[in-house]
Amino acid sequence: MASKEKTGDSLWDWIKTLFWALLIAGVFRTLFFQPFWIPSESMKDTLLIGDFVFVNKMAYGYSRYSCPFAMCPIEGRIMGSEPERGDVVVFRHPVNGSDMIKRLIGLPGDTIQMKDGVLWINGQEVPQQPDGIFEEIYEPQGPMANLPRCENAPVGQGGVCTRSRFIETLPNGRSHSVLNIDSNGYGDNTDVFTVPPGQYFFMGDNRDNSTDSRYSQTVGGVGFLPAEFLIGRADRIVFSSAGSRMWFFWTWRADRFFKAIE
Structure with missing residues (x-):
């Protein structure tokens, strides 16, 4: 007994x-902090498939989407501060409910336009400086086995996939890299977007391979994003694996461990 x-x-x-x-x-x-795994190449080369980042949930305060399954009993946002242009942000997609990560480009009241692959904010061209070539192997990446898009396509399996890289400097002085694939893709020339009050405009750094605020929510894009859908700011990569399984230690990218996100 x-x-x-x-x-x-x-x-x-x-x-x-x-x-x-x-x-x-x-x-x-x-x-406080939420881990987020990068599943796609829309933020290359800032974030690679297989990067694990920590998302600072204190940065913008809290909304109902701060809790799993949107269960927080909060209307609007509380205890928050305004996001800054250039922040890399995780947010909840208003239609499909998935968590996404993009760079904040447009603040409330801004006008945003793309002309020939170059970003314009409030009628001013955002300067880009050439920064060499981003290279990677053309092979399946991550658990979803995504194949990268290449500026030098077609590329055979195991070949070198390249994209032109530029350093873009936003009006507040923050700089980051962007990649180019197409010379005249759909997202390279857009109408003028005027960001409504209380909403934001996001774009991926891999400009020609990102479904973002340039595309409406009805076609799978983000459109203008209301503030309540912000989850937090991605501050640091804590771990990175290029393999299809996290425990394949020979695919770990040790040079990306604890790397700050710019």
């Missing part, structure tokens, strides 16, 4: 330990 009681007590202790561990992890994830 004593042995059965001891076994029962041990099981109950294990259940309580698991409960508190999950509760603490849930609170930490909700209030």
Whole structure:
């Protein structure tokens, strides 16, 4: 009898330990930092497929989407500050409910336009400086086995896939790299977008391979994003793996561990 009681007590202790561990992890994830895995190439070469980033959820405060399954009983945003142009932001897609990561380009009241692959903000051209060539192997990437798009296409399996890289400097002085694939793609020439009050305009750094605010939500794009859908600011890459499985240690990118996101 004593042995059965001891076994029962041990099981109950294990259940309580698991409960508190999950509760603490849930609170930490909700209030402070959320891990986010990069599944696509829309933010190359700032973020690569297989990067794991920490998202600072304190940066912009909290909304209902700060909790898993949008369960936070919050209207609008609380305890927040305004995001800055150039921030790399994780947000909830208003239509399909997926979490996405893009760079914040347009603030409320801004006008945004692309002309011949160059960004214009409030009627002023955003300067780009050539910064060499981004190269990678043309092969399946990550668990989804995505194949990269190449400026030098067609490229055979195992060949070198290239894209022109530029350093873009936004009006507030923040600089980041952008990649070019097509010389005259759909997103390279757009109408003028005027960002409504309380909303934001996002773009991927891999400009010709990013479904972002240049595209409406009805065709799978982001469109203008209301502030309540912001989740947090991506500050740092904590881990990176080029393989289809995280535990394939020979595919780890040690040079990207704990790298700050610019």
